[in-house]
Every structure is written in structure tokens, then in C-alpha cells.
Amino acid sequence: MEQVRQTFKAESFFSNLLLYVNRAVEDFTLPLHSHEFIELAYVAEGKGFHYIEDDVQRIHRGQLHVIPIGTSHVFRPSSTNALQDPLIVYNCIFTKQLVDNLIPLVFDGPIAVYLEGLKEETLPYHAVFDTDDEIGKLFLSLYKEYSLPRSGSTTYLNTLLLQLIVTIYRLHTETSRTAPGSPARFLQILSYLEQNYAEKITLSHLTERFQWSERHLQRLFKQHTGQSFNYFLQSLRIQKSCEQLRSTQQKISRIAEAVGYKDLNSFMVLFRRMVGETPGAYRRQFRE
Known part of the structure; x- marks a missing residue:
């Protein structure tokens, strides 16, 4: 039987701020879903499975998943015991409008093209591995700033998101271009x-x-x-x-x-x- 796929609407997550950050202990209740926004999902702890369209991938700590608009997916832990074997994922989701706001701040052509690809839905799903915890540290800063906002938080969150996107772009291009054995x-x-x-x-x-x-x-x-x-x-x-x-x-x-x-x-x-x-x-x- 084909799974029911839900679509998460933008209005459920965004108001004036065009970005949303959370920390989730994954379980088996969330349905397979797509969304009207871009999602960056970072596996902070544990291991499990990522159901992405018609594929199933093993996941582990340190992976960053770039999930485009309209792509169906869901994370599942490898164990039903969330206390003993938790799968913890940080999510940063943002709108096309926020991408429009960020692009003028980008002075590197390839990264601007990467952002355009996210916005125009021409960039497919991809994942990178956080080789030296750069992404993990950025996600912790994003989560802390979003959860405990202070003066200037909107600007600070946007700069953190830009740093995150540049880091993902670097890892993505280095992985695809670097010769084996280097x-x-x-x-x-x-x-x-x-x-x-x-x-x-x-x-x-x-x-x-x-x-x-x-x-x-x-x-x-x-x-x-x-x-x-x-x-x-x-x-x-x-x-x-x-x-x-x-x-x-x-x-x-x-x-x-x-x-x-x-x-x-x-x-x-x-x-x-x-x-x-x-x-x-x-x-x-x-x-x-």
C-alpha cells in the first residue's frame, strides 16, 4: 500500500521571521511529508534511516541533508527506544523570500547560483558530511539564537544561515571534485x-x-x-x-x-x- 504523503504549509511555521529552527528527537509518528519551504537537516546524534522519495538511506551523526521544496521524506531512528538510542536532528527551514533577501549579500557567483537553485527548485536533494564539526557548531548557534532571541537576532540568524550555506556549498563541491586518495x-x-x-x-x-x-x-x-x-x-x-x-x-x-x-x-x-x-x-x- 502506498504511504500517505502530507505537505507541510509555510504558514504553519513562519510569521514575520522567514526562518525556523528546531531540535527533534525523531520517532515513528511523523508521516512521510514534503513542504513548501527549503529544509536543512543535520544529524546531531545517533543513527537511523532517511526515507527520501522512493529511496531509503542509512544515516549517522555528522550528515547534513539539503531537502528541496516538494521532496517527500522522513527520518526514522534505528531503535524504538528513544532514551537509549535517540536519533536527534536539528532542522533549519526557510522560505524562498528569505533566499531573495540573502542573494544580494552574496558576492561569490557560484554560491549565488547555488542559492538560486534552492529557490527555483532546480537543485536536487543532496547530503554532505560534516568533516570537522563546522556545521554542527553553526547549527548549535542557530538553535540557541532562535530559541533565545536578543536584540539583532534576525540579522544574526541571517548571517549564520549564510555561513551555513557557504559551508555546505564548499563541502558539496569539494566532495564532488576532489580525486580519490587526496x-x-x-x-x-x-x-x-x-x-x-x-x-x-x-x-x-x-x-x-x-x-x-x-x-x-x-x-x-x-x-x-x-x-x-x-x-x-x-x-x-x-x-x-x-x-x-x-x-x-x-x-x-x-x-x-x-x-x-x-x-x-x-x-x-x-x-x-x-x-x-x-x-x-x-x-x-x-x-x-
Whole structure:
């Protein structure tokens, strides 16, 4: 049976301000829908699925989705337990009229064309990956300013939106133009590991996600980090465990699991080999 698709009307979200920002914990109640405005949706936490027209995509933290006017979509979490496995998405929606107001402030032709494409509905749906948390920081500023307006908030929100659009444009064009194997493309893999180090990640997983061969990925890790993939991932996990040992009172077993090690003994052996002492001894240095 074909799903019922709703259309969200502009008047439900906008009054004098032609922009709306929210933070949503996604569930299974929102229907498949399109809208009369442009939407920028940023996955801030968790993972799940994005139903976009007739396609289904896996989503994870750090993705920014550009959803044009009239495109049907909905986000769904990967779990029904919103407390344990939440999917949190920040949304920034805005009208064609706001785009008209912003274009005169843009002095770079390609970015003005990009904005025109959003307004005229000629630019298709696309997504980018937030490689160094630029988009995440901008969305937090947008949400804070929108939720707690002060004098000059309209101007400030518009400047933040312009920064966000320029950042998205850069990531979109760099991703499509940069040759495989370059430092810019490899940075995407490092950022992905930084955000998902606790997951069960293998070279096969990365080859499927980034469309490179295992042999080529191993060469890239040696070239850009001086380490093998496995050693780099282990080092990253141990580094994250050190941060938690210094700053929290969590049990060592919980920290081991949080950084990706279900077997405590394996974690203890690896930690001692890399750090030179046990996790308990390491923690005591910062309690004295």
C-alpha cells in the first residue's frame, strides 16, 4: 500500500521571521511529508534511516541533508527506544523570500547560483558530511539564537544561515571534485572514525562506505598517518578511554565498552601495551 504523503504549509511555521529552527528527537509518528519551504537537516546524534522519495538511506551523526521544496521524506531512528538510542536532528527551514533577501549579500557567483537553485527548485536533494564539526557548531548557534532571541537576532540568524550555506556549498563541491586518495577525501574517513570509533568498524566496512579498495585504504593510512588502519583505530580508542579516565568516575569496564571493547581483558592488555601502565594506575595520577 502506498504511504500517505502530507505537505507541510509555510504558514504553519513562519510569521514575520522567514526562518525556523528546531531540535527533534525523531520517532515513528511523523508521516512521510514534503513542504513548501527549503529544509536543512543535520544529524546531531545517533543513527537511523532517511526515507527520501522512493529511496531509503542509512544515516549517522555528522550528515547534513539539503531537502528541496516538494521532496517527500522522513527520518526514522534505528531503535524504538528513544532514551537509549535517540536519533536527534536539528532542522533549519526557510522560505524562498528569505533566499531573495540573502542573494544580494552574496558576492561569490557560484554560491549565488547555488542559492538560486534552492529557490527555483532546480537543485536536487543532496547530503554532505560534516568533516570537522563546522556545521554542527553553526547549527548549535542557530538553535540557541532562535530559541533565545536578543536584540539583532534576525540579522544574526541571517548571517549564520549564510555561513551555513557557504559551508555546505564548499563541502558539496569539494566532495564532488576532489580525486580519490587526496588528503581532503581521506579527512572524511578520519572524521568518520572520530565519530564512530566505538562501533564495530573494519576495513571492509570502510571500503563499502567510501568505495575504495582495502589495499588502497591501507596505503592511505600508512601515507597520511604512518600507521596501519588497525593500529590507528586502536590508538584512537585508547586515547578516548584516557579522556574518560581523566574526566569521569565511570567504572573501567564501562569505559572499555564505551570505546568499543566488549572484552575487558583485551582492553586492559592493549591499554597497558600502549600507555605503559594499567587504566587504574593512569587514572590515579589525576586524582592525587
